[in-house]
Amino acid sequence: MPLITIEGPQLSKEKKRELVGALTKAASGVIQIPEEGFTVIIRENNPDNVGIGGSLLSEMKFK
Amino acid sequence: MPLITIEGPQLSKEKKRELVGALTKAASGVIQIPEEGFTVIIRENNPDNVGIGGSLLSEMKFK
Amino acid sequence: MPLITIEGPQLSKEKKRELVGALTKAASGVIQIPEEGFTVIIRENNPDNVGIGGSLLSEMKFK
Amino acid sequence: MPLITIEGPQLSKEKKRELVGALTKAASGVIQIPEEGFTVIIRENNPDNVGIGGSLLSEMKFK
Amino acid sequence: MPLITIEGPQLSKEKKRELVGALTKAASGVIQIPEEGFTVIIRENNPDNVGIGGSLLSEMKFK
Amino acid sequence: MPLITIEGPQLSKEKKRELVGALTKAASGVIQIPEEGFTVIIRENNPDNVGIGGSLLSEMKFK
Numbered sequence: 617m618p619l620i621t622i623e624g625p626q627l628s629k630e631k632k633r634e635l636v637g638a639l640t641k642a643a644s645g646v647i648q649i650p651e652e653g654f655t656v657i658i659r660e661n662n663p664d665n666v667g668i669g670g671s672l673l674s675e676m677k678f679k
Numbered sequence: 680m681p682l683i684t685i686e687g688p689q690l691s692k693e694k695k696r697e698l699v700g701a702l703t704k705a706a707s708g709v710i711q712i713p714e715e716g717f718t719v720i721i722r723e724n725n726p727d728n729v730g731i732g733g734s735l736l737s738e739m740k741f742k
Numbered sequence: 743m744p745l746i747t748i749e750g751p752q753l754s755k756e757k758k759r760e761l762v763g764a765l766t767k768a769a770s771g772v773i774q775i776p777e778e779g780f781t782v783i784i785r786e787n788n789p790d791n792v793g794i795g796g797s798l799l800s801e802m803k804f805k
Numbered sequence: 806m807p808l809i810t811i812e813g814p815q816l817s818k819e820k821k822r823e824l825v826g827a828l829t830k831a832a833s834g835v836i837q838i839p840e841e842g843f844t845v846i847i848r849e850n851n852p853d854n855v856g857i858g859g860s861l862l863s864e865m866k867f868k
Numbered sequence: 869m870p871l872i873t874i875e876g877p878q879l880s881k882e883k884k885r886e887l888v889g890a891l892t893k894a895a896s897g898v899i900q901i902p903e904e905g906f907t908v909i910i911r912e913n914n915p916d917n918v919g920i921g922g923s924l925l926s927e928m929k930f931k
Numbered sequence: 932m933p934l935i936t937i938e939g940p941q942l943s944k945e946k947k948r949e950l951v952g953a954l955t956k957a958a959s960g961v962i963q964i965p966e967e968g969f970t971v972i973i974r975e976n977n978p979d980n981v982g983i984g985g986s987l988l989s990e991m992k993f994k
Contacts, residue, residue, distance in 0.1 A: 617781055617938075618937060619937070622958060623846060623932075624964070625962065627962070629727050632727055632735060635730075635957075637730075638961050639935070640732070641733065642954050643937060643939075644733075645953065646950045649939070652732040653732070655730065655745070656729065656730035656731075657724060657729055659728070660728070661846060665821065665846065665847040666847070666932055667826075667828075667847075668844055668845075668932055669842070669843060670826045671825065672822050673932060680749075681748060682748070682871065682907070683746065683747070684747045685744060686743075686744060686747075688744075688773065692853050698772045698773065698856075699860065702765060703858070704859065705764035705765050706764070708764065709760045710753070710757070715858040717857075718857055720812060720850060720856075721856075722854070736743060755989075759987050762986065762987055763986070767985065778984040780984060781982065782981065782983075783938060783976060783981055783982075784980040787909060792907070792908065793887075793906070793907065793910075794907055795892070795905070795906060796888060796903045797888065798884060798885050806918055806925060806970055807877075808875040808970070809875075810872070812869075816899070820899070823898045827898050828872070828894050831893070831894040832887065834890065835886045836879070836883070838877075844934070855869055857869055875972060917972065917974070919954075919955060919971035920970055922956065923948075927948070
């Protein structure tokens with residue numbers, strides 16, 4: 617039953633496939649539950665819908 | 680206040696109406712809180728964004 | 743894969759068993775996915791940790 | 806690390822900016838953790854995907 | 869219906885009361901939905917159950 | 932900002948430390964965002980609060 621949810625940026629289908637495989641393998645190895653039991657949900661967030669430190673992620677300047 | 684969230688496939692508006700009614704009735708009957716107090720949130724997930732057993736749901740073959 | 747999460751009050755084990763059965767049956771009937779595919783997570787919330795209309799649920803007076 | 810998630814209606818970018826700032830400031834003031842440590846996620850829900858008291862929010866009549 | 873969830877540290881009941889009031893007032897003012905419609909859920913996380921940058925929050929050294 | 936939440940069984944502190952490290956490394960490698968930006972939340976679920984296929988996880992017989 618373990619369920620992994622990841623909130624992050626937009627991803628290509630290739631990256632999603634890779635991410636689901638990597639998260640499942642990593643967690644299964646630690647928790648000692650077979651990979652078959654894991655579900656992963658990927659949420660792609662619009663940077664207008666994320667705030668960091670009180671500012672929109674879409675308007676932050678990274679130096 | 681009880682809140683029910685369901686993560687599943689794309690649904691028609693008719694199915695959503697039916698689902699909200701059925702989940703609310705089922706939970707209200709067990710928990711003994713009036714139906715008026717329940718909120719339901721339906722999340723429709725793209726099968727590219729769901730992984731089962733390390734593979735994308737959109738790429739699984741069902742036998 | 744559908745996943746149902748319910749946020750509500752403390753429940754006895756009997757009520758949890760009944761709730762898991764009732765929510766799964768209700769959703770499976772509407773979405774047309776076999777009951778075997780459903781996961782339910784019950785979260786029991788302390789009424790000190792829930793706010794309704796700006797007040798703690800544990801301090802509301804119901805008339 | 807504190808994380809605030811808000812489920813609500815569709816919002817303009819201006820409202821999102823204002824909401825992220827207001828929620829972060831409000832929580833930071835109470836919890837006494839600097840604003841820099843806060844993340845906010847805004848989820849805009851289609852009123853067809855929300856149920857209140859067993860009915861779709863999109864079909865409720867407000868008197 | 870708007871729902872605000874906050875994941876943070878352990879809080880006293882006084883802080884929870886203050887937090888629920890402050891978040892509800894802040895969001896209601898921006899979204900223009902009456903305070904009565906808001907629900908807040910506070911989740912208090914054990915610092916052993918939070919990871920930042922790959923390390924447990926309970927084992928981080930703050931300089 | 933990426934946030935990973937994992938719902939699973941009770942874990943020792945050693946397993947939590949290992950899990951946070953493994954999930955962060957796995958996701959950072961795929962998404963190409965530095966590990967420093969990741970938050971992980973571990974939720975340990977009582978098997979009485981999880982349902983699979985309509986039955987409580989605490990009452991399932993594994994053959």
